[in-house]
Amino acid sequence: MAKITDLKFGYQVFMKAYPYRKVDWHPGARLEKPLSEARVAVVTTAAFFRRDQPPFDTTIRGGDYSYRVIQADTDLSTLEIAHRSDAFDIRGITSDKNLALPLDRLKSLPEQGVIGSVAPRHFSFMGSIAAPGRLIAQTAPKVAQILLEDRVDAVLLTPV
Amino acid sequence: MCHQSVGLIQSIIEKAGIPTSSVTLLREVTERVAPPRTLFVDRPFGYPLGAPNNASLQTVIIMALLTLLKERVPPAVRWNLKAAG
Numbered sequence: 308m309a310k311i312t313d314l315k316f317g318y319q320v321f322m323k324a325y326p327y328r329k330v331d332w333h334p335g336a337r338l339e340k341p342l343s344e345a346r347v348a349v350v351t352t353a354a355f356f357r358r359d360q361p362p363f364d365t366t367i368r369g370g371d372y373s374y375r376v377i378q379a380d381t382d383l384s385t386l387e388i389a390h391r392s393d394a395f396d397i398r399g400i401t402s403d404k405n406l407a408l409p410l411d412r413l414k415s416l417p418e419q420g421v422i423g424s425v426a427p428r429h430f431s432f433m434g435s436i437a438a439p440g441r442l443i444a445q446t447a448p449k450v451a452q453i454l455l456e457d458r459v460d461a462v463l464l465t466p467v
Numbered sequence: 468m469c470h471q472s473v474g475l476i477q478s479i480i481e482k483a484g485i486p487t488s489s490v491t492l493l494r495e496v497t498e499r500v501a502p503p504r505t506l507f508v509d510r511p512f513g514y515p516l517g518a519p520n521n522a523s524l525q526t527v528i529i530m531a532l533l534t535l536l537k538e539r540v541p542p543a544v545r546w547n548l549k550a551a552g
Contacts, residue, residue, distance in 0.1 A: 330475055330482065342533055347533075399518070400513060406513075406517075412516075450479075454485055465515040465516065
């Protein structure tokens with residue numbers, strides 16, 4: 308089991324003392340249709356970006372709170388990874404982007420009748436955001452708005 | 468800090484009206500951020516869908532996340548998936 312104590316000592320001190328933020332989401336949303344009719348999107352914090360997009364900026368104090376849109380028809384093997392965090396093993400997502408952004412897996416589910424469709428747009432953030440004020444106030448609400456515009460019924464999220 | 472970021476983004480999307488479920492590799496942090504519907508995957512940092520180039524394991528985890536979405540009143544950390552391999 309992954310634990311804070313798996314991290315380097317400096318990270319451990321930081322993460323145990325850190326005042327974690329929360330956003331009150333209650334009472335919670337409902338899936339309004341059967342899963343077999345639902346349009347599903349993925350949001351990951353693996354810092355994937357396309358070669359025609361600017362990379363995430365690892366020099367921003369408090370973390371880069373921006374996001375990149377990954378279209379459903381993107382060839383995952385062409386995505387770059389901006390993460391420079393040594394808090395996780397990057398070899399897995401380097402070898403197979405589906406490990407964090409499982410679009411190839413999702414695309415097999417509509418024909419099996421498990422979900423209705425795969426959303427046209429998916430989203431990548433770089434998760435190392437120690438100062439999440441602008442993530443909470445600006446970019447996460449913007450992504451939620453785009454998901455609503457795309458009439459997405461359900462969202463799956465993955466950290467690294 | 469990836470787990471705080473995921474929990475916050477998830478909470479904001481849920482609040483906007485779309486049901487969400489997420490993987491956590493680190494319960495200690497996810498329990499403090501307390502997003503809706505999380506699936507604990509017992510794998511190291513960097514391996515949220517279990518293992519690279521393992522379509523069947525990745526699909527098992529996706530199916531568990533999709534199953535969680537049907538929970539109408541989501542508890543904080545609901546599932547504990549012992550992912551093999």
